[in-house]
Amino acid sequence: MAVTEVRISIHIAGLNPKDIAEKIKEQFPDQVIEVAEFRDQVSVIVKKDQIIPILKYLHDDPLLSFDHLQDLTAVDYQKKKDIRFEVVYNLYSIRYRHHIRIRAQVPENDPKINSVVPIWAGANWHERECYDMFGIVFIGHPDLRRILMPEDWEGYPLRKDYPLQGPALENDWPGFTEVLKRSKELREFEWEG
């Protein structure tokens, strides 16, 4: 039978994420801004210009071999940091089982970054979602359109200045108050059980 059951061992430790961060620092000394650590996870904050060479190095280097792009998203740090957006790449190596996070800073006045679709084909929809929700443009993306929101939607919902709640229904549709009033009146006739 073609499908077999294999026993995967639990502990094959890859490289320490701090060592990986050091390697990136060595390779791209003028690109790395900061290395942050929280709960054993390390993230490397980099400039956006050289993002493709950095990720390509992580993907192709035989000792790192980050073949699995776990997640690609963005975070809006409005009023918290000088540079507003950060595009976050969560990378994992299935072969060596190590993890690293790369955060590329993207300024508000020029929200553009190179697309990583040539490296990981799966980044396609992640980047479309990122564009949809934050308005970050991915240069070189094969098909950059809105994905979750309607095509004619205005604004970028996950930005911090986008309101959580839309305008009240009463303003949009005057009949709504009437329906509410009527349902209140008829409430006493509601059937039991």
Place this chain on the structure above:
Amino acid sequence: MIQKEAEKIFETRELNVNMGPQHPATHGVLRLVLDIDGETIVKVTPYVGYLHRGIEKLGESLSYFQALPLTDRMDYVSAMSNNIGYCVAVEKLYGIEAPERAKFIRTIVGEMSRIANHLLWLATHALDIGAMTVFLYCFREREWILDLYEMICGARLTVTYPRVGGVRNDVPQEFLDSLWKFTDEFPSRILEYETLIDQNRIWLLRTKGIGVISAEEAVSWGMTGPTLRGSGVTYDIRKHMPYDAYDKVEFDVPIGTEGDTYDRYRCRMLEMRQSNSIIRQCIEKLPTGPVMADAPKFTLQPKDAMMPITHPTKEVAYFIEEKACKGCGMCMRACPAKAIFGEKKKPHKIDQALCLQCATCFVTCKFKSMKIIPGGKGLSDEKLAELAAVPMPEEIAKAAEHLVKHFEFIKKGPKVPEGELYVATEVPKGELGFYFVSDGSGKPYRMRLRAPSFIHAGCLPRLCVGHLVADVIAAIGTIDIVLGECDR
């Protein structure tokens, strides 16, 4: 010559066909625009987002406790796994750990949800391809699992049984007995399904060599779970980054070789057997002890103390004292039933007919003008005013104190150190990742859900091109997507 003449008369061009969003075989509201040449697919463009509810945006305005029920609504056929994924992530963020018994219980219910999910997948996948009987057989067993869910938490679909720091309540012995009986019988049931389709000529023709994807390509496309393992990649988060009790049980991971629809089907069938064995091991090894972490700063406490107010049999009524009410309008805005009315700076009133007895107004009021009147449900306003003049009984006053504390705790949430975290868990469909950015408050600054269905739906064009229209249905089935999770 004749052909050229014919081409002049009949212009040939690709046909543009719209499939969905209400097509029964698209497993939800997925719309595909197919460009077809004859019956061969040239191009597929998936459109998603019809079920988008903005869970990521909602999560930013809710505390970590409040966002838990939202995860049920993502992948509604295996809600339990989603809850576990969320709880594991938040526990890591808080820096607490669930007690041993809770971990084993979570492993049990997680594997139950894996079986339930694969059963639903097999049922619908087989139905799409044309095997009706399998559908009925699978739902028979799925029903059993849903009944078991009901036994432990009262819900069948949106369970919210795992909690941050453990599980909601301990499992009763009869649940374990019934589950043991299920695991006894289930392998023979899997054999039944396999007798129906494993060597079935139609099934083999419809699945073998359809939607083939190589290992490197599958990794590059971001596939995870059984969809990836069908191509022969040994990536299982239960083994790679063990959470809960997965490092204490023994199980194998089924790996395919061809990377086609048939191998992915076999992987899932074997995975059900492994889940069955994991459940049996967990029941055998189930330790005794508490089911909630001993960390009162971070976990929900039992709600017994406020039962005199919140229990449905205590027919309490809420009443606003005219003397104390300043007319600030806070309660009016907070009331979910819009039962409070009145003008600004004048005492408000509660419409008792509309009141839901949810206690939101009581907690919101800063001037302590609210009175809880036990047994006051259904009484007139005059009578309530009379009763409100008497001070609250001691039992009620104590319960009210707990109630206010509980509301504050849930609404604000415990403080989390500043940082960011990505935690992945293996749900039946693949890798479910939670990425939290915390700014030091009780609410996530950014909550990102990495949904496997979203990535898998993105692979559809890759899997379908070159096949026939009928194979699109097989391709949608084999990647096992649920659109609630895809659109979030």
